[in-house]
Every structure is written in structure tokens, then in C-alpha cells.
Amino acid sequence: MSTKEYFMRATRSRRAAIALTGVLALCLSACGGGDTGESGPADLKMALWSSNKDHLALLKKVGDAYVAEHRDEVASITFEPVTNPDYIAGLTTQIAGGDVPDLAWIPEASGPEFVDAGVLHDVGSTLKGADGYDLDDILPAALAPWQDEKGGVYAYPFSNSPFALYVNEDLLKAAGQPDVAALVGTPDYTWKTIADIAAATNSKTKAVGLNVPTFNPTNWSAVTMLGSAWGAAPWSEDGSTCAFTSPEMIDYLTWYQKQMSRGAIPAISGKAEPAAFASGDVAFSVAQLSQSGSLDSSFTWSFLPLPAGPKGYHPIVGQAGVSVLERGGHKEQAAAFLAHLTNPTNAELLAQFFPPPRKSLLNVKTLSQAAPKLSPEAIQSAIIDVVPEASVKPQHPVLSQFSDKVRAGLDSVWSGGDVKAAVTGICEQISPTLKG
Secondary structure, rough: OOHHHHHHHHOOOOOHHHHHOOHHHHHHHHOOOOOOOOOOOEEEEEEEEEOOHHHHHHHHHHHHHHHOOOOOOOEEEEEEEEOOOHHHHHHHHHHHOOOHHHOOEEEEEHHHHHHHHOOOOOOOHHHHHHHEEEEEEEHHHHHHEEEHHHOOOEEEEOOOOOOEEEEHHHHHOOOOOOHHHHHOOOOOHHHHHHHHHHHHHHHHHOOOOOOOOOOOOOOOOHHHHHHHHOOOOEEEOOOOOOOOOHHHHHHHHHHHHHHHHHOOOOOOOOOOOOHHHHHEEEEEEEEEEHHHHHHHOOEEEEEOOOOOOOOOOEEEEEEEEEEEEOOOOOOHHHHHHHHHOOHHHHHHHHHOOOOOOOOOOOOOOHHHHHHHOOHHHHHHHHOOOOOHOOOOOOOOOOHHHHHHHHHHHHHHHHHHHOOHHHHHHHHEEEEEHHHH
């Protein structure tokens, strides 16, 4: 998707200010933060979703080195995980209370709302002007969700991680199923084939067939995103029209529902978490690169690109961006540090944990740092070959206004109800919001 096409989806009126990010937009005039007028070096603060000690150690290392070289501009840089289990709720509450961080980790689902509400600061000129930064090295498809129609850049997508298919080869072998890796690149490598194998494996071993571990009724986009292989999308390209009633979405949801009823995909249960792929009791799992870190040699597994659907192969990435907040007290210093944190050298360091958006870093050597358990062949076929053309999960600038309505409408689909009736109800519920 081009920047222009993406922006059609992301530019509504400022009505995003009455949704989740409304509290942020209202803070532009009411809350603390903004230019403090203080002289002297700044004390910068960055809000994080992750509390991983290795992530924090790397960020601190980069931050300390920057402070040592720029003591006249920055006195300290603190990296603070948001402790609220709901990261966005915690971040927005923090900002609404006047405790505005200078920089923040922003999940892709919230990006359009934050941009549309004026919460994020345009760092485009800073990045373009930084020595050796090379903004053009960032994949256009990765950067587009964080841009506006004027070319403004509101975040660096430091994590640009493709979804892939993890395969438990031992479990398939025990169930008498074919070698799925051998099907990659052939016309037989499709969701239909995978679902058939998943159902057969479940029937013979009672193990889980195909699992989408991030899916639950609240996180419904983890399932609807896969509908792109059917040509399905939840809304129109410009975001103004509900598309849940499209024939493609109905076909996809009907297919998904059928897989649940025949055991290829586990039924939703509020009683227990779905089995993890690392348990060895799941044949297939749709997940990102990071899941490989939890795996060991207790069973043989492979990491493959997503299969094709009726409308072909459609790779998908999930993102997280790092941004400078508009109401932060030190925007200029924060933007300069962002340019340093995400320059080619430090982007390679971040690639130890997060798949990079830079074309120059899409190579086996760099990506092996983030996933040392993956073979060079797996990295090439499931990451390097797919990321340049991958689409970001569907986003909308007022998603928080209608997400719960979609969740409620899809509940009947997951429980075996009439798909057409469910999606018709969803569009009736959310169309007024989409149209503005």
C-alpha cells in the first residue's frame, strides 16, 4: 500500500479526539508537558511496553553512550516500562495525568489514532537531516502507516515482524501426515491443505491442529487479518465503509468457523488458555519471529511463510513504532535521540530482538541475531523474501470507537452462529462511526 493510499484510511476529521486518543487530544491544551522553557540539558524519558531486562539493557547502553557524547543537550535518558497490563490504557492515563514521556513505544493498532489526534510529533525533518541516517533505507510499506499526506513521519517502525507458520514436524509424522515444508512453493501449499492436515492430526492425536495464539474474542484482528488471503478486509481502503459483509469476508469467516467445528482449529474456551506451540501439543501455530525464542530441541519444528488462500499469498507484518510525543517537554532533544537510536548502526543492535524495517539489514546475518534458532533457509523464505511486500495488519484511525462492537458481533461466529447475520449486524453497528 502506498503512503497516499494508506493516508486515505488514516485521514478522517479530528473526530479521533473523542475516541481512545480523545483524552490525549484534549490534553494538548489542558495537560502538562510541552515546551518547559527550562534551560540546560534535558532529562529524557521513554515509555516502553516491554520490561524485558535484555531490551532495557540494550536501550540503556545506547542511551548512556548518547548522553556521554551530548552532555550539553541531554543530561539523562530513562527507559520506563508502563506497568498497566493494558499498555495503551496505561500510557494514555499517564499522559492525561500530565506525566508526558518524551518518547514512547506505540503498537501499530494505535498508530493511526495517535497520528490523527495530533499526539505524535513529526520527526521527518530530523531523521532526514541526521548524518548517515538514510531514511530511504526504510521499507516504504513499513513506514507508510506512520506518515501523513504531506510526508510527515511520526514514528520509526523499529519492529517489523512477519507472521509465519510454525510446524511441529514430529507431531505430523506421528499422525501420518505429509512433510509440509516440502509443499512450500508448490500449488499445494494453501490454507486448505494446512487445515486438512490440522484436522487429521487432531483426530489421530487429540493435539491442537492449527492455533493462532494471540487470538481471543477481544483481539479479533488476529484472525481477521488472515482473511487477506481470501481478498477480505474489514473495511474499505479509505476506512469509510464496512466490508464485513463482503462475499470475501463471509467466505473467510465461514471457512474459519468450519475449521473450528471439525477440529482443525480449537474452539474458543473461556476456561483455559490455548495450548502453546512450545508444549509440543500443537501441529501448526501462526505467530511471529519472537515465538522461536521459547522453543528448544524437544521436538523437530520448522518456520515457514504463511500459506496461500483463494486469492493468493498475502504476507502480513505486525509492527511497533517509537515516537516523540507532541506534548513532551523536550521535543527537539527527543527527536535527535530518536534519530540516533534508530540510525543504521543502532538499528542493527535493535535487530537482536526486533526484525528491522531497513532494507540494508534484511539479511541472514543480521536476522540470525533475533532468531538464532532459525535456519538460514527459514530466515530467507519466511522473512527476507516476504517482508518487502508484506502489509501491516488492518488499522483504522478510530478503531477504539468500534472495536468492542465488532468483538460482540463476532462472538456468534466463534460459537457456530449464522455468519451472514453476524456480519450484517456488525456493519449496522459500526457504519455510522466509519462514515463519520
